[in-house]
Structures are given as C-alpha cells and as structure tokens.
Amino acid sequence: MIGFIKKDLAMIKSNFKLLGFLVIIYIVMILLGYMDISFILPFMSVMIIISTFSYDNYNKWDAYSISLPNGRKNNVKSKYITTILMLLLVSIIIVILSFIISYINTQTINYEQTLISTLGTIFGTLLVLTFMYPIIYKFGVEKARILIFIIVFGLAIIIGLISKYIDLSNILKSLSFLENYLVIILIITSIIMVYISYKISEKIFMNKEF
Amino acid sequence: MDNILEIKNLCKKYDNFELKNISFKLPKGMIMGLIGENGAGKTTTIKAILNIITSYSGDIKIFGLSNKNETIKEDIGIVLDDMFFPEIITPKDINNSMKNIYKNWDSKIFNDYLKKFSLPNKQIKTFSKGMRKKLEIATSLSHHPKLLILDEPTSGLDPIARDEVTNILQKFIENENCSILLSSHNTTDLEHIADYITFINNGEVILSKTTNELLDKYGIVKCTEKEFKDINTKDYIKYKKTKYGYEILVENKKDFKEKYNIKIIDKVTLDELMILMIKGVK
Numbered sequence: 001m002i003g004f005i006k007k008d009l010a011m012i013k014s015n016f017k018l019l020g021f022l023v024i025i026y027i028v029m030i031l032l033g034y035m036d037i038s039f040i041l042p043f044m045s046v047m048i049i050i051s052t053f054s055y056d057n058y059n060k061w062d063a064y065s066i067s068l069p070n071g072r073k074n075n076v077k078s079k080y081i082t083t084i085l086m087l088l089l090v091s092i093i094i095v096i097l098s099f100i101i102s103y104i105n106t107q108t109i110n111y112e113q114t115l116i117s118t119l120g121t122i123f124g125t126l127l128v129l130t131f132m133y134p135i136i137y138k139f140g141v142e143k144a145r146i147l148i149f150i151i152v153f154g155l156a157i158i159i160g161l162i163s164k165y166i167d168l169s170n171i172l173k174s175l176s177f178l179e180n181y182l183v184i185i186l187i188i189t190s191i192i193m194v195y196i197s198y199k200i201s202e203k204i205f206m207n208k209e210f
Numbered sequence: 211m212d213n214i215l216e217i218k219n220l221c222k223k224y225d226n227f228e229l230k231n232i233s234f235k236l237p238k239g240m241i242m243g244l245i246g247e248n249g250a251g252k253t254t255t256i257k258a259i260l261n262i263i264t265s266y267s268g269d270i271k272i273f274g275l276s277n278k279n280e281t282i283k284e285d286i287g288i289v290l291d292d293m294f295f296p297e298i299i300t301p302k303d304i305n306n307s308m309k310n311i312y313k314n315w316d317s318k319i320f321n322d323y324l325k326k327f328s329l330p331n332k333q334i335k336t337f338s339k340g341m342r343k344k345l346e347i348a349t350s351l352s353h354h355p356k357l358l359i360l361d362e363p364t365s366g367l368d369p370i371a372r373d374e375v376t377n378i379l380q381k382f383i384e385n386e387n388c389s390i391l392l393s394s395h396n397t398t399d400l401e402h403i404a405d406y407i408t409f410i411n412n413g414e415v416i417l418s419k420t421t422n423e424l425l426d427k428y429g430i431v432k433c434t435e436k437e438f439k440d441i442n443t444k445d446y447i448k449y450k451k452t453k454y455g456y457e458i459l460v461e462n463k464k465d466f467k468e469k470y471n472i473k474i475i476d477k478v479t480l481d482e483l484m485i486l487m488i489k490g491v492k
Contacts, residue, residue, distance in 0.1 A: 003310030010303035011296055014333075058231035064293040067260040067359075069283040070310050110276075209263040 004078030015048045042125040045090045049205045053141040063210035093116050123186045130197035137204045214357050214389040214438035215477040219269035229413045239386035244393035251413040252393040256361050287355030289346045289363045297335035312353035323348035339366035399478035429463025431472040448490025459486040
C-alpha cells in the first residue's frame with residue numbers, strides 16, 4: 001500500500017508550488033487586515049486531490065493498478081490515506097500560520113478558537129470528500145462532478161424548503177448543550193464518516209470492471 | 211506444473227460482443243503470440259487473465275493457481291495497451307512506488323533499462339509514444355517476473371526499438387521457467403520469436419498451434435479458376451479471389467501437393483493467414 005501512497009504523493013507533489021503560493025497569499029491577506037481566508041487551503045487541497053482522480057482516469061491507472069499485487073484494495077486505501085495525510089498537512093500549516101500571524105500582529109491568540117475553526121474547516125472538507133469518493137469510484141470523476149452538483153443543489157433546495165416551514169433555530173438551540181463536546185464530536189464523526197465512505201468505495205472498486 | 215498459464219472455457223458476454231469458450235495453454239519457457247483483428251477479443255482475454263474484468267465464466271490458472279490469488283501477481287510483468295501510471299509522474303516516482311509494490315522490485319535493473327532506452331527523468335507526459343512504451347516495458351521487466359503478459363508492447367516503436375525489445379524478450383525466455391503471452395499486430399516479429407500462435411477471431415479461438423507447424427505445414431496455393439474448380443472443398447480452409455486467379459489456404463501443403471497437380475504453393479505468413487481466415491470464403 002505504501003507504494004500506492006507514494007504514487008499519489010508524487011502526483012500531488014507537482015501541485016506543491018501552487019499550495020506554497022496560496023500560503024503566501026493567505027499570509028499577505030491576513031497581514032493586510034482582509035478577511036480570514038483559511039478555508040482556501042483545505043479547499044485547494046480538495047481540488048488537488050480530485051485532480052489526481054482525473055489523471056488516474058485519463059491514463060487508465062485504475063485498470064493498470066488492478067494487475068499489480070493487491071491492486072484493488074490498495075488503490076482505494078491509498079487514496080483515503082493520502083487524503084487524510086494531505087488534510088493533516090494543511091491543518092498543521094493553518095495552525096502554524098495562525099501562530100506566526102498572531103506573533104507578527106502581537107495579538108494574543110485564542111488557542112481553543114483556532115483549534116476549533118481549523119477542525120471545523122477540515123471536518124467540512126472531509127464531509128465533502130467522503131461524500132464524493134464513492135460517487136467518483138462508481139461513476140468516474142467526470143460524471144461524479146455533475147452528479148455532486150445536482151445532489152448539493154437538490155439538498156440546498158430541500159433544506160431551504162424545510163426551514164421555511166419548520167423553525168430550525170429551535171432545534172439548533174436544543175442542541176447547544178453539545179457545544180462543550182464539539183471537538184470530540186467532530187473527531188468521532190469524521191472517523192465514522194471516513195470509515196463508512198471507505199467501505200462503500202472499496203466495495204464498489206472490488207467489483208468494478210474496466 | 212508444466213503450463214505457466216492455462217485458460218479453460220473462458221466466456222464473457224457484453225451487449226455487442228462475446229468471448230466464446232476461449233481455451234489455450236502456455237507451457238514453461240515458451241512465447242505465445244495472440245493475434246487477431248482489432249476488437250477480436252485479445253485485450254478482453256488479457257483483462258480476464260489479470261482480473262481487470264471479473265464477471266466471466268471459465269477457469270484461469272497461472273503458475274497452477276487460480277488467477278484470483280493475489281500472490282501470483284508478484285511474478286507477472288505487464289504491459290497493457292494505453293493503461294499505465296498517470297502522466298504527471300516521472301520514472302523516478304515509478305521506481306519509488308514500485309519498490310513498495312513488488313517484493314522483488316530491482317531498482318538497478320529498472321535504472322539500467324532507463325539508460326538503455328535513453329529515457330530521461332521527466333514527467334511521462336513529455337514522452338513520445340515510443341518512449342512511453344519503452345518505459346512500460348522497463349517497468350514490466352524490473353521485478354524478476356516469471357510470466358510476461360504484454361498487450362501490444364511494440365506498437366508505436368520504430369524498427370530499431372522493436373528489434374531491441376524483441377532481443378530483450380528472447381533473452382528473458384532464456385530462463386526456461388519463464389514464459390511470455392504477447393498480443394501484437396507486428397506479425398513478422400511474432401514469426402521470429404513466438405513458439406505458439408493463438409488466433410482469436412470474433413471472440414473465439416480459431417487456431418492455436420506451434421509457429422513452426424503453422425509456417426511449415428500451412429500453405430497458400432495460387433491457381434487459375436479452372437484449377438480451383440477441380441479442388442474438393444474439404445481440401446482447403448478458405449479461398450480468396452484475386453486479380454490473377456485464386457489464393458487458397460491449405461492446412462497441409464505437402465498432402466495437397468501430392469493430391470493435386472498445382473505448381474505454386476507458397477509458405478504462408480501470419481498476415482496472409484489472418485487475412486484469408488477472416489476475409490476468405492469457404
């Protein structure tokens with residue numbers, strides 16, 4: 001499996017320059033007092049990872065990988081592990097940058113707030129990815145893009161309609177006692193989400209034909 | 211285990227194409243050439259062998275074990291038509307990955323092939339078609355495989371590179387425990403290196419024989435219309451009308467010569483054999 005991860009990392013490597021460029025823009029924006037754009041790093045990491053699916057697809061790597069030892073299992077496993085590694089890297093970058101910026105700006109940093117906002121961003125990114133991966137494995141990256149757009153659009157309409165007839169703020173208020181456990185809830189939910197998504201993707205890919 | 215690869219009654223149905231009872235055996239130390247038209251079923255057969263397609267019926271054994279057994283893949287080298295590593299990575303990245311994919315990956319052999327083929331350490335997308343093929347071949351040979359499965363390994367290569375690859379394959383087979391299954395449209399190369407020829411047409415094996423038997427026994431009779439009319443249909447496989455008369459494919463040119471008084475009986479080439487078997491009339 002390590003070999004497969006190395007291959008995915010090698011693909012991502014070519015986009016590291018872009019990530020570095022974004023980090024600089026991020027620092028400049030914060031220093032100049034513009035809005036916090038920390039979401040852009042996880043967002044870009046998603047784009048970079050999705051682009052590896054496109055290249056895999058274009059060069060028919062998935063079919064080739066099956067003919068390698070334990071190819072079907074390792075293909076899927078490595079994609080999930082690479083994603084987690086990438087998001088970990090981005091989280092570390094965000095946390096380090098927050099410290100550096102607060103040092104330069106001589107502000108006292110709210111450690112808890114930084115941790116929660118980073119976790120929240122990573123959680124959101126993971127939510128999108130765990131949702132996307134099984135669809136990509138089933139339909140291929142091109143069709144998946146359209147499908148995901150339709151699903152997200154559909155969900156937005158449904159939530160919009162629900163909130164029109166039901167007062168969601170009451171539900172949210174009743175859930176406010178969970179706030180104290182937010183970090184643990186986010187971590188546990190992420191692990192469960194990734195596990196379920198991985199199992200679905202694996203099942204799809206184990207039976208996929210090319 | 212005398213056969214490295216054994217396929218029995220392989221069937222696979224698609225909406226507009228079907229593999230019908232494909233069966234053949236590849237003994238140790240031998241090269242088998244798979245020939246046939248585009249879309250005849252060669253790549254589908256190879257995909258079934260490698261489990262890239264799974265919903266087929268029939269039995270495929272490699273090294274005496276089921277092809278579903280993942281351990282056998284350690285000993286198989288592959289070149290697949292248009293399927294490889296993503297083009298944004300480099301040969302060095304392939305080496306780094308393969309080190310952890312194959313237990314027996316040999317970086318020295320791989321780097322030697324890169325040098326031999328003059329392949330630079332640049333992204334694959336900058337390579338020409340021939341360079342990509344060479345990289346695929348180098349990758350297939352660098353983990354001490356015992357079976358090579360090569361789908362169109364010489365397509366896109368110039369005659370010099372083709373000759374180089376042919377020599378490498380012949381050297382590979384010097385180890386009598388190794389075998390090669392090779393699909394190719396370069397039938398002249400196959401005539402020189404293949405020990406067996408398996409001809410697939412329209413999803414069926416229509417011929418699987420040793421190359422010597424095919425090239426020595428089979429023949430092409432060239433005759434006039436008058437001579438053709440005297441030939442019993444049982445004595446030939448297929449015929450084709452040409453500008454100057456008739457070309458007839460016969461299974462045993464010696465027997466034919468003894469029975470009929472026709473002077474021109476040529477040796478058959480694989481190209482002619484394919485054309486007459488597919489386009490010829492019975």
